[in-house]
Amino acid sequence: MKKTMNETSSKNGQLRSADWFGKDDKMGFVHRSWLRNQGYPDDYFRGRPVIGICNTWSELTPCNGHLRDFAEVVKKGVIEAGGFPLEFPVTSLGETIMRPTTMLFRNLASMDTEESIRANPIDGVVLLTGCDKTTPSTLMGACSVDLPTIVVPGGPMLNGRFKGECLGSGSFNWMVKEKMLVENYSAEDIMEAEIGVARSAGHCMTMGTASTMACMVEALGLTLPGAAAIPAVDSRKKVMAQLSGRRIVEMVREQMNLSKILTRQAFENSIIVNAAVGGSTNFIIHLLAIAGRIGVDLNLEDFDKIGSKIPLLVNLKPSGKYLMEDFFYAGGLPVVIKELKKYLHNDAITVNGRTIGENNLTPVCYNQDVIATVDDPLQENAGIAVLKGNLCEQGAVIKPSAATPELMKHRGPAVVFETMEDYHERVDDPNLNIDENSVIVLKNVGPVGYPGMPEVGNVDLPEKLLRKGVKDMIRISDGRMSGTAAGTVVLHVSPESAVGGTLALVKDGDMIELDVEKRKLHLDISDEELQRRKAEWTAPTPMADRGYVKFYIDHVQQAHLGADLDILQGGSGSEVTRDLH
Numbered sequence: 001m002k003k004t005m006n007e008t009s010s011k012n013g014q015l016r017s018a019d020w021f022g023k024d025d026k027m028g029f030v031h032r033s034w035l036r037n038q039g040y041p042d043d044y045f046r047g048r049p050v051i052g053i054c055n056t057w058s059e060l061t062p063c064n065g066h067l068r069d070f071a072e073v074v075k076k077g078v079i080e081a082g083g084f085p086l087e088f089p090v091t092s093l094g095e096t097i098m099r100p101t102t103m104l105f106r107n108l109a110s111m112d113t114e115e116s117i118r119a120n121p122i123d124g125v126v127l128l129t130g131c132d133k134t135t136p137s138t139l140m141g142a143c144s145v146d147l148p149t150i151v152v153p154g155g156p157m158l159n160g161r162f163k164g165e166c167l168g169s170g171s172f173n174w175m176v177k178e179k180m181l182v183e184n185y186s187a188e189d190i191m192e193a194e195i196g197v198a199r200s201a202g203h204c205m206t207m208g209t210a211s212t213m214a215c216m217v218e219a220l221g222l223t224l225p226g227a228a229a230i231p232a233v234d235s236r237k238k239v240m241a242q243l244s245g246r247r248i249v250e251m252v253r254e255q256m257n258l259s260k261i262l263t264r265q266a267f268e269n270s271i272i273v274n275a276a277v278g279g280s281t282n283f284i285i286h287l288l289a290i291a292g293r294i295g296v297d298l299n300l301e302d303f304d305k306i307g308s309k310i311p312l313l314v315n316l317k318p319s320g321k322y323l324m325e326d327f328f329y330a331g332g333l334p335v336v337i338k339e340l341k342k343y344l345h346n347d348a349i350t351v352n353g354r355t356i357g358e359n360n361l362t363p364v365c366y367n368q369d370v371i372a373t374v375d376d377p378l379q380e381n382a383g384i385a386v387l388k389g390n391l392c393e394q395g396a397v398i399k400p401s402a403a404t405p406e407l408m409k410h411r412g413p414a415v416v417f418e419t420m421e422d423y424h425e426r427v428d429d430p431n432l433n434i435d436e437n438s439v440i441v442l443k444n445v446g447p448v449g450y451p452g453m454p455e456v457g458n459v460d461l462p463e464k465l466l467r468k469g470v471k472d473m474i475r476i477s478d479g480r481m482s483g484t485a486a487g488t489v490v491l492h493v494s495p496e497s498a499v500g501g502t503l504a505l506v507k508d509g510d511m512i513e514l515d516v517e518k519r520k521l522h523l524d525i526s527d528e529e530l531q532r533r534k535a536e537w538t539a540p541t542p543m544a545d546r547g548y549v550k551f552y553i554d555h556v557q558q559a560h561l562g563a564d565l566d567i568l569q570g571g572s573g574s575e576v577t578r579d580l581h
Contacts, residue, residue: 015252016147016574017050017084020121027579031121040084048084049252051245052122054113054142056134058092063131063203063210066232067154073238074126074152077245083124083252085245088116090141093133095210103480104452106133106140106286107556107565108548110293113141118574122147124252126244130154130203130232132483135213136286139222140564142258143293144571148251149258150351151222152244153214155232156324157202162193168206168317168484169198177460181467202232205324207316208483212279216287218333219273221261221350225359229332231325247352254353262294265345268306269356272343275310275383276336278319278401280483281491282455284384288562292569300395300560304386304519311377312401313339315370318486319401320378322370330370334363339374387490389521390530391476391502391512394494394560396521402486404472408516410488411524412437412474413509419444420456428463436470439512443503444540445479446496447556447563451543457481457491474514476521478503478559490514490521492559498540499558505533 014022020031022045032045053074057067071087078085091109093102117125125142129135129151142149160167179185185193203210214228224244230237267287274283284303291298313336316322337344337360346357365371372378382401400408415434417423423442426432434440440459447453458481461470475489478496495501502523506512511524523530544550555565 015047015049016123017121021045021050027581030581044084048082049123049249050121051078051083051085051124051126051248051252052117052120053085053087053126053128054116054138055087055089055128056092056130056138057089057128058094060097061092061094061131061134062096062198063094064092064129064134064154066201067128067130070128070152070154070238070241073241074128074245077242078249081246081249083245083249086122088120090116090138093131093137095132100450101452101454102133103454103563104450104549104552106137107552107568109133109137110140110144110568113138114144117142117145117147118572118576124148124248125150126248127151128154129213130210132209132213132282135210135217136290139217140289140293143262143290144568145574146258146294146571147574148248148256149222150224150244150248150251151217152241153217153223153227155202155214155230155234155237156205156211157198158200158231158233159205159323159325160197160199162196166323167193167197168323169204178466181463200231200233204484206318206484207278207280207314207324208318209280209282210483211324212274212277212283212483213286215273215277215279215333216270216283219270219337220266221348221356224352225350226332226334229324229328231328234328251351256351256353259294261349261351262290262296263348264296264298265348267291267296267298268302269344269348271303271307271383272310272340273333273336275307276312276340277314277333278312278316278382281384281397281399282480282483284397285480285492285559285563289564292562292564293571295570300386303384303397307383308385309381310340310343310383311374312379312382313372313374313377315372315378318484319382326367326370330367331363331365334360335365335371338363339371342374385516385519387516387519387521389523391506391521391523392493393502394558396476396490396493398488398490398516400516403488407472407474407488407514409514410439410474411511411513412439414439414441414506414512416441416506416508417443420450423459427460430464432462433508434462434465436465436468436473438473439514440473440475441503441506441512442475442477442479443497443506445477446493446498447559448553449478449496449498449540451549451553451556453478453480453559453563455480455482458485458487458489476503476512494558494560496558500534500537500539502530504537505530
């Protein structure tokens with residue numbers, strides 16, 4: 001029997017965990033007695049809300065390497081508020097290490113989170129997150145159970161340092177080839193940058209996907225106010241973690257489940273805030289997946305309709321010049337939320353029981369070069385643009401704040417790479433027929449094709465064009481790009497090439513027209529020629545025939561639906577009716 005989204009962690013006023021710990025029978029004996037080997041006193045099992053601390057710590061996830069310590073801080077707050085904290089691990093996703101891409105395993109981590117919460121005596125959940133996919137994956141899983149939940153973002157690193165200047169982790173990665181070829185960086189220079197770019201605990205300090213996800217959950221109302229931008233090593237981050245531990249106990253007693261916070265209005269607020277901070281395009285895929293789990297009707301077009309006319313307020317890399325540490329010192333996300341008051345649903349409830357408007361009445365901006373005003377923004381209409389056309393019948397996206405204005409309307413010949421391996425093999429060939437007016441087309445990097453939809457859309461430009469001084473050109477793919485990257489890059493083309501989308505049919509020399517203002521992406525061939533190519537197309541051999549990857553390929557949805565697995569849409573609630581003996 002499935003539990004509905006509106007049911008809470010308690011039943012007739014009784015804690016969910018009481019079904020494990022509150023019975024004076026054989027099973028009550030079993031559940032309590034084995035946990036007693038940890039030294040818990042009697043009163044922990046009688047009436048205290050059990051708070052599950054979902055920890056994405058792993059030494060293979062550098063951005064989350066400090067979360068083991070953070071869990072102890074959260075536990076302190078839980079105990080102070082009269083709760084019983086129990087930490088549990090879930091699959092962690094290290095963006096900089098996992099192959100072929102963490103996105104392949106986002107849905108797996110969400111399943112791990114969902115089933116760990118549902119199967120155990122948990123009344124409320126604290127999600128300890130940081131690296132890109134650890135936030136959406138754990139939140140997706142928590143949504144499918146729908147208990148009281150609060151998020152504690154791990155926080156960004158301190159600014160990177162290199163030769164007296166600030167350096168952005170992530171953003172510098174995409175410039176290494178250019179720095180070495182054009183600016184004559186030596187091996188010693190690159191080594192010095194490597195050592196200084198990630199010099200403290202925390203996730204990327206650009207407005208990449210990790211920082212975007214932290215801003216996303218604060219804008220959704222799932223963190224305490226101001227949590228998103230506090231650096232990982234700042235003592236105020238630990239204070240926030242401790243206070244979050246206290247608050248989750250109160251949320252259980254108030255029966256404040258996720259579905260009470262994650263309303264349509266909360267999702268719209270998050271879209272608006274993401275546009276204003278210049279957030280990652282990955283935000284789209286993750287928010288769509290989260291909405292699908294909690295049961296909120298959200299579609300790709302909403303991101304354009306709601307967010308595309310929002311001004312860019314935050315001057316952070318890759319859309320600007322500062323980093324998250326500077327953003328925090330300038331006042332952080334509360335300043336942005338206050339500045340956006342006329343655009344937001346200010347009555348949307350948040351985890352502290354107050355509305356997002358009430359939480360952000362008084363923030364002060366301490367540096368308007370970092371956080372601009374809506375009356376004098378860094379850029380007008382900076383949100384994500386959703387493109388349509390015969391090349392992307394179900395949509396594609398572009399991030400105007402990170403693009404070159406002169407390329408936002410362009411027509412040029414396609415230079416096609418069938419796979420990432422094909423790209424690496426040929427891109428620097430001096431005989432490649434390509435110039436700055438060409439359009440790079442990369443196929444078979446979508447959810448099914450790669451598989452997992454990696455962050456490769458912002459491929460490096462050919463060496464001969466970099467040496468010529470070319471800084472940007474149009475790149476189109478069915479993949480994603482890192483939130484730390486910039487460029488005139490069209491992403492998330494849907495349907496993808498591996499399932500027979502029009503992208504699969506593009507040939508070298510085909511003219512492609514991009515017109516962002518008109519939201520148009522068009523392959524300039526006749527309908528008859530397009531149909532002829534479709535008839536001749538054959539699907540590529542799947543990249544796996546067993547295990548989770550085979551399961552993923554068989555069930556993953558397309559990018560415009562959030563790339564979740566079709567069998568994971570919605571939720572099963574928190575009730576488990578059958579016991580273990």
